[in-house]
Amino acid sequence: MDDDDAPDQALADFKTRNLGGWGVAQIAAGTGLAVYAMWVGIIQPGFRKVPLKLQVPYMPASKAQVNNVMTLLRGRKGGLVDLGSGDGRIVLEAHRQGFTPAIGYELNPWLVSLSRFHAWRAGHHEKVSYRREDLWKVDMTKCKNITVFLAPSVLSLLQQKLQAELPDDALVVAGRFPFTEWTPCRIEGHGVDRAWAYSMQALRQHTFDQNDNITVTDGDSELTKEN
Numbered sequence: 001m002d003d004d005d006a007p008d009q010a011l012a013d014f015k016t017r018n019l020g021g022w023g024v025a026q027i028a029a030g031t032g033l034a035v036y037a038m039w040v041g042i043i044q045p046g047f048r049k050v051p052l053k054l055q056v057p058y059m060p061a062s063k064a065q066v067n068n069v070m071t072l073l074r075g076r077k078g079g080l081v082d083l084g085s086g087d088g089r090i091v092l093e094a095h096r097q098g099f100t101p102a103i104g105y106e107l108n109p110w111l112v113s114l115s116r117f118h119a120w121r122a123g124h125h126e127k128v129s130y131r132r133e134d135l136w137k138v139d140m141t142k143c144k145n146i147t148v149f150l151a152p153s154v155l156s157l158l159q160q161k162l163q164a165e166l167p168d169d170a171l172v173v174a175g176r177f178p179f180t181e182w183t184p185c186r187i188e189g190h191g192v193d194r195a196w197a198y199s200m201q202a203l204r205q206h207t208f209d210q211n212d213n214i215t216v217t218d219g220d221s222e223l224t225k226e227n
């Protein structure tokens with residue numbers, strides 16, 4: 001056989017060869033290992049200290065979702081914080097819409113670098129901030145505009161943190177998944193691109209109204225008036 005024919009012959013051999021059970025098992029194991037390595041090395045690094053039930057995978061917001069989030073923030077001023085900022089698209093758009101400072105908190109170092117690259121490419125790298133921090137450790141007491149796109153499993157826990165720390169004039173906007181125990185003040189969009197806005201003041205007022213049991217003293221007895 002001519003030397004030039006060797007690659008063609010090898011390819012033909014490969015195509016006709018029967019892999020057999022052992023070959024299939026090797027390919028399956030190799031693929032599984034590659035997927036696992038990608039998950040550990042690229043998609044989920046930085047999450048080792050985060051309990052499994054609080055780990056949320058990366059999935060970027062769609063263009064329509066970003067637009068819906070921004071529509072709900074229209075008329076608001078000041079800073080904005082995106083909790084779990086992914087590749088930084090919400091933060092970048094918020095900066096374009098005039099929010100200053102616009103800050104993203106993200107645990108995955110690859111995504112933090114990617115966000116910085118996107119901001120640099122857009123010429124805004126000095127105006128936005130991407131921090132590699134665990135969102136559960138962020139002090140929210142001075143945040144006025146907050147965006148989240150996180151799994152439903154963590155939203156009820158996050159709700160408690162936000163309710164405890166945010167100022168009254170804060171607005172929370174959730175993309176894709178709502179806070180099921182909160183009543184939104186506005187909703188924008190449809191289907192998977194939908195976004196919900198929650199006013200902290202309205203939520204606290206609502207809770208207050210529900211718990212607003214006034215104790216009235218009537219002679220010797222005490223009456224409780226329930227709203």
Ligand SMILES: C[S@@+](CC[C@H](N)C(=O)[O-])C[C@H]1O[C@@H](n2cnc3c(N)ncnc32)[C@H](O)[C@@H]1O
Pocket residue numbers: 050054055056057058059060061082083084085086087088089090105106107108111133134135136148149150151175
């Ligand atoms: C569904 S993605 C949303 C990305 C981005 N906000 C967007 O709308 O395109 C959720 C992001 O939250 C990040 N994340 C999850 N848990 C986190 C935590 N405890 N601290 C910081 N970031 C976290 C994930 O790495 C992921 O990038």
